[in-house]
Amino acid sequence: MTLFLDRKSLVDVRLNRPAFVADRESLILRGEALGAERVVAGHGLATAYYLLKRGRTEPQAMVEADKILAWARVADCPDASARRARSLGFPDFKDALQAAAAEASAADGLVTRNTSDFARSRVPVLTPSQFRQRFPLPPVS
Numbered sequence: 001m002t003l004f005l006d007r008k009s010l011v012d013v014r015l016n017r018p019a020f021v022a023d024r025e026s027l028i029l030r031g032e033a034l035g036a037e038r039v040v041a042g043h044g045l046a047t048a049y050y051l052l053k054r055g056r057t058e059p060q061a062m063v064e065a066d067k068i069l070a071w072a073r074v075a076d077c078p079d080a081s082a083r084r085a086r087s088l089g090f091p092d093f094k095d096a097l098q099a100a101a102a103e104a105s106a107a108d109g110l111v112t113r114n115t116s117d118f119a120r121s122r123v124p125v126l127t128p129s130q131f132r133q134r135f136p137l138p139p140v141s
Contacts, residue, residue: 001036003027003131004102004123005072006112007044007094011051014064020113023128027111028071033137038072041101043094045074075101088120099123 005013005027012020013027031038040048045068053061081100090096099121102110110123111131118125126134 001034001109001135002039002105002107003031003036004039004041004075004098004105004107004110005044006098006110006114006118007041007047008113009111009128010040010044010048010068010072012113014048014052014068020128022132023113026128026132030132030135030137032071034135036135039075039102039105039107040068040072041098042074042077043097045069045072073105075105077101077104080104090117090120092117096120 009023009027012023027038045065048068049061049065052064056064077097081104082097084103085093085096085100088096088099090099095117099110099118102121102123107123109126109131110118110121111126111128112118113127115125115127
């Protein structure tokens with residue numbers, strides 16, 4: 001299983017925002033327990049780095065980026081994916097780039113808390129809550 005995390009979910013997870021603690025559990029720990037590959041867009045990683053750098057030194061921000069890279073793969077975004085994003089007709093090109101990257105990564109789901117941003121995605125879109133419901137943890141023996 002391959003899960004694509006949009007940039008907002010990625011930032012919520014790394015900033016450990018209190019309103020999204022359950023999301024952090026599902027996207028990182030549950031994904032790991034299920035053996036899911038977690039994928040992020042390169043520009044999503046760059047945005048996360050930019051936001052994580054606020055109030056931190058450069059080395060501290062790089063440690064946070066390294067933590068993301070420890071559990072996520074950065075999707076390739078070749079020329080064809082960028083052009084595909086342009087053809088999707090999304091109102092926000094950054095979201096279209098993510099949808100195209102998710103598609104090129106053969107993701108089984110695109111996880112976001114803003115599903116309406118990805119209404120035109122060809123990859124099924126799930127909220128973190130829907131992900132938890134659809135993919136329960138295996139029983140502990």
